[in-house]
Amino acid sequence: MTSPYARELEIAQLAVQRAAILTKRVFREKAKGTVSKDDASPVTIGDFGAQALIIAALRANFPGDAIVAEEEAAQLRSDAGLRGLIWDLVRSTRLSGAAEEALGGVRDEADLLEVLDLGRSEGGRKGRVWTIDPIDGTKGFLRGGQYALALALLEDGDVKVGVLGCPNLPVDDEAPLEADIGANQTDEEGRGVIFSAVVGQGATSRPLGTGGLTEGKSIRMKEVTEMANACFCESVESGHSNQSDSAQIAQKLGITKPSVRMDSQAKYGSIARGAGDIYLRLPTSKTYQEKIWDHAAGDLIVREAGGQVTDTKGQRLDFGVGRTLATNSGVVAAPAAVHGRVLEVVQEVLGLK
Known part of the structure; x- marks a missing residue:
């Protein structure tokens, strides 16, 4: 018997994983040493690109669901250069192996605009609503510190599925938080984790990969005795x-x-x-x-x-x-x-x- 929300969880994790490939690429190629917040900043490029990839996956698998997302396409409609830059990133970002087949893609630049604007729902208490933050922690992203790709499914106002992709956190669940965790954490070896949860089914962490989902393990909060x-x-x-x-x-x-x-x-x-x-x-x-x-x-x-x-x-x-x-x-x-x-x-x- 399939667990409730199993399909939603799988697609959400794969979508976040694919979008994380894009944000890591943007950081490596465009963000190092950058503090700019102008219209063509790495944050802007990463936000639009990651959101487009996530929404494309939701559109392909759950076409009747509403979406609440941070970005909309108005800026790209009036900036052909930025639009082309993001389109090049989106079309060239793929999961390896068969994992990509489960996710929908963006067809062309015009479709990029349409996909982004699917995130303009107002949310509310009725029906299924996905909510997306493509780069949560913009300054952390720029400084090579902590940021997250966040995706959740609400049903009648309650959170049913939650996924966080954290490219710069240690994979090791036992690793204590260090004072320098907020910056210069982008050495890829041993870093990159996906946290996920389904209501009533517990929470899980797994290494962030580039293809199919890696094996996950259950996580629990630590008991505070002192x-x-x-x-x-x-x-x-x-x-x-x-x-x-x-x-x-x-x-x-x-x-x-x-x-x-x-x-x-x-x-x-x-x-x-x-x-x-x-x-x-x-x-x-x-x-x-x-x-x-x-x-x-x-x-x-x-x-x-x-x-x-x-x-x-x-x-x-x-x-x-x-x-x-x-x-x-x-x-x-x-x-x-x-x-x-x-x-x-x-x-x-x-x-x-």
């Missing part, structure tokens, strides 16, 4: 999370290790496999709304690995509102057994109690 030894992750950018509040929370919890700062949903994957323990993303603005593509895959992977994920008010993340987490504020992710204690201190420091 809070002093816990490792917590936060964003590199102070604009993404209130780092001074995080430091105060860590002190009140008795955590003695310095925080590990890294970009992207690689943080979710890292705590899910026990390399870290706690992920805090604390609001820096009362009006900012998180995007669903920045959290959907990681949320499911952590919960299926034995964790709990809420906002700072203790509410589950609500992916059925639309393209943003409009009803949530911040993120607190931790092993289920200690999540309540972490949340209590978060609320105390933020004045929410």
Whole structure:
């Protein structure tokens, strides 16, 4: 008997794996030493190319599903040079062996535009909706640090399948998080991992490959017996999370290790496999709304690995509102057994109690 969502999981992992080949190629050929964020930056090229490949796979296999994605084609319609550059990358990026046959392709430059614009759904609580972040952690990507290709399937607003491709994380699930994990991590030997989860079926990691899927293994969050030894992750950018509040929370919890700062949903994957323990993303603005593509895959992977994920008010993340987490504020992710204690201190420091 086939497991629920088996086909969705397989296609999602292969799609992310193929798109990761493209982003790694963009980094090697175009991004080294680059900090530019202009229209032709490596991030722009990688974002459009990876998103096109992922959507093409979804279109071929699940043509009735809606898609919420970060990029749209308007910029490429008015920039023939950029469009041609991305098309060349997309058409030349393939999985090896028979794996490519399971994924649809992009036919030509006109089809590239159509594929990208399939990601303009508004999401919501009805039906099947895929959400994509082709390069989550743009600055991490540019600095050779952590970034993720994120893909998740929502059904009636609930996350059912989550996949994270993290090209620069160690394959070894036992490797502890080091302080330098946020930069200069692009030596390919021993790096590159896919995290995945299906609701009710647990979470898995496997090496990121270039053809068919490699063998995966089950992952679980690490039991935190002494809070002093816990490792917590936060964003590199102070604009993404209130780092001074995080430091105060860590002190009140008795955590003695310095925080590990890294970009992207690689943080979710890292705590899910026990390399870290706690992920805090604390609001820096009362009006900012998180995007669903920045959290959907990681949320499911952590919960299926034995964790709990809420906002700072203790509410589950609500992916059925639309393209943003409009009803949530911040993120607190931790092993289920200690999540309540972490949340209590978060609320105390933020004045929410």
